[in-house]
Amino acid sequence: ETGVTQTPRHLVMGMTNKKSLKCEQHLGHNAMYWYKQSAKKPLELMFVYNFKEQTENNSVPSRFSPECPNSSHLFLHLHTLQPEDSALYLCASSQDVEGRGDTEAFFGQGTRLTVV
Amino acid sequence: GDSVTQMEGPVTLSEEAFLTINCTYTATGYPSLFWYVQYPGEGLQLLLKATKADDKGSNKGFEATYRKETTSFHLEKGSVQVSDSAVYFCALSDRGYQKVTFGIGTKLQVIP
Numbered sequence: 670e671t672g673v674t675q676t677p678r679h680l681v682m683g684m685t686n687k688k689s690l691k692c693e694q695h696l697g698h699n700a701m702y703w704y705k706q707s708a709k710k711p712l713e714l715m716f717v718y719n720f721k722e723q724t725e726n727n728s729v730p731s732r733f734s735p736e737c738p739n740s741s742h743l744f745l746h747l748h749t750l751q752p753e754d755s756a757l758y759l760c761a762s763s764q765d766v767e768g769r770g771d772t773e774a775f776f777g778q779g780t781r782l783t784v785v
Numbered sequence: 786g787d788s789v790t791q792m793e794g795p796v797t798l799s800e801e802a803f804l805t806i807n808c809t810y811t812a813t814g815y816p817s818l819f820w821y822v823q824y825p826g827e828g829l830q831l832l833l834k835a836t837k838a839d840d841k842g843s844n845k846g847f848e849a850t851y852r853k854e855t856t857s858f859h860l861e862k863g864s865v866q867v868s869d870s871a872v873y874f875c876a877l878s879d880r881g882y883q884k885v886t887f888g889i890g891t892k893l894q895v896i897p
Binding site: 760 | 793817819828829830866870885886887889890
């Protein structure tokens with residue numbers, strides 16, 4: 670496989686469930702990201718990992734917990750979510766170079782999450 | 786802070802029509818500018834980019850010119866096809882990809 674792969678593609682979970690989203694990249698990139706895409710809103714950057722270190726957490730509620738065990742894998746652990754958390758969750762990766770602002774990001778197909 | 790403004794849409798065009806999707810930005814620094822495209826059921830993918838004033842990015846018949854004086858990066862295509870139906874995101878990056886700011890996305894529907 671090549672590129673960025675996300676699993677599952679679709680997930681329905683209750684508000685008391687615990688689930689995890691998985692992202693894997695085969696591009697040799699050093700940075701990985703989680704985004705939330707909701708209808709009629711700009712893409713929201715949730716978490717950034719660079720060389721497995723979390724470098725950004727944009728005020729995301731603690732019911733979302735990221736994990737980056739190595740530079741190729743990224744997880745988003747979900748616990749006691751709310752219906753308003755229903756959205757498309759996108760993973761991306763890039764080869765981040767300090768001072769360069771033109772780095773391309775590669776996105777996975779996303780996980781469509783529905784919280785009931 | 787940085788921001789990107791683009792029309793929300795949907796924009797509906799007939800096949801072979803001319804396309805313009807407007808994008809304007811505000812940034813504290815001297816950003817790079819991007820257009821990403823999201824086809825149905827897919828993630829985003831880079832369509833084109835420009836890194837300095839007056840640069841023109843182009844790909845698959847789409848073009849956009851970095852206009853510093855008007856802080857704009859409008860996307861154009863001379864003749865759209867049904868296969869161009871997708872959501873188009875304008876974005877800017879000041880300090881590497883981690884600081885990318887996306888617009889709301891513009892949905893394009895091309896009808897035969």
